[in-house]
Amino acid sequence: MSYPHAKASMALYTLPNQFIVEVITMKTFAVLTSGGDAPGMNAAIRSVVRTASFYECRILGIRHGYQGMIDDDVLELTPGSVGDIIQRGGTVLQTARCEAFKTPVGLAKGIATLQKHGIEGLxxxxxxxxxxxxxxxxxxxxQVIGIPGTIDNDIPGTDESIGFDTAVNTAVEAIDRIRDTASSHDRTYVVEVMGHRSGAIALSVGMAAGAASILIPEEPQDPDRVLAQLNKARERGKKHPIVIVAEGAACAMDVGEFLRNHIASEVRVTVLGHIQRGGSPSARDRILGGLYGTEAVRLLLEGMTNHMVAMCGARVTAVPFTEVFDRQHEANLFYHRIADILAV
Incomplete structure (x- = not known):
């Protein structure tokens, strides 16, 4: 396989299938993390750096996302510099949200930084x-390739984004602990998980934790339905039901107050908050980071741009950004139906 816009030497690496590629003369790529951090981002950074190095490319890191691009906050990365980061949460490149990059002046400064360092792909x-x-x-x-990294798993075009699996496991572990005290005191607990526009975390957590009711932003909120589910749980002998609320669906405090006025048991509210974004990434998120990072570099070497690496079924593929923007994220409502059945 040959790569357009790249002059190759005579050497050849032995790799399976599509990864048998000729060694590319020095090209310069960069990697950055932007927006909210997610467990597994470091695994992706490591993968990008080591894959680029494998193909004898130079790789730079841009700190603090697009703000760092504007500020020329750039550092050289080597295979050794990304050692021992695969197990770390957050992002070693740090991140930020940058309104300035949305302006013509900010965009021009960012492009000037890329040109200054001879960055050919990002x-x-x-x-x-x-x-x-x-x-x-x-x-x-x-030339730009994106890697989906957000715990909300709300990016259209991919089944999985980096960080989602860890966030779900973190929340489930916390709820398992809450269940212990709920059962000891015969309390009803309302637990709020992250998910401003997406109920993906709430649905997976509710399924895994055996919630009596799950509230997500993708479906209308019906207080009577929640009461009916809790009453049914009580009728079959459950004295410590759990209600999972996605932050974008309702305020957990308001849900808790409503329930206090309509059920006899004591009601407590817990907001898990940003603990879901921290911590060591799960094995799944480390693997995703490795797969996505390697594919991103491969796509850059092939000359592809304006695409996001994605997981569709069990296959890593690439989706144009325009398709990502044109689609609307859809919650897996099948999980909601199954959760209702299992809560009976």
Whole structure:
């Protein structure tokens, strides 16, 4: 396989299938993380750096996302510099949300930084807002590939984003602990999980934790339905039901207050908050980071741009940014139906 726009030497690495590629003469790529951090981002950074190094490319890191691009906050990365980060949460490149990059002046400064360092391709790890920044760069001829990284798992076009699996496992572990005290005191607990526009975390957590009721932003909220589910749970002898609330569906405090006025048992509310974004990434998120990072570099070497690496079924593929923006994320409502059945 040969790569367009790249001059190859005579050496050849032995790799399976599509990864048998000729060694590329020095090209310079960069990687950044943008928006909210997610466990597994470091695994993706490590993968990008080591894959680029394998193909004898130079790789730079841009700290603090697009803000760092504007500020020329750039450092050289080597295979050794990303050692011992695969198990760390957050992002070693740090991240930020940057309104300035949405302006013509900010965008021009960012492009000037890329040109100054001879950066020929960029890997952007983040969510929808991060990809829109990448898309803007692509309109000026910058070669860009995105890697989905957000615990909300709300990016259209991919089954999985980096960080989601860890966030779900973190929340389930917390709820298992809450269940112990709930059962000891015969309490009803309302637990709020993250998910501003997406109920993906709430649905997976509710399924895994055996919730009596799950509230998500994708479906209308019906207080009577929640009461009916709790009453049914009580009728079959459950004295410590759990209600899972996605933050974008309702305020957990308001849900708790409503329940206090309508059921006899004591009601407590717990907001898990940002603990879901921290901590060591799960094995799944480390694997995803490795797969996505390697594929992103491969796509850059092939000359592809303006695409997001995605997981569709069991296959890693690439989706154009325009398709990501045009689609609407859809919750897996099948989980909701199954959760209702299992809560009976």
């Amino acid at each position: 890997v952007v790890i983040g969510g929808d807002g991060s990809f829109r920044g990448a898309y803007a760069l692509a309109q000026y001829g910058i």
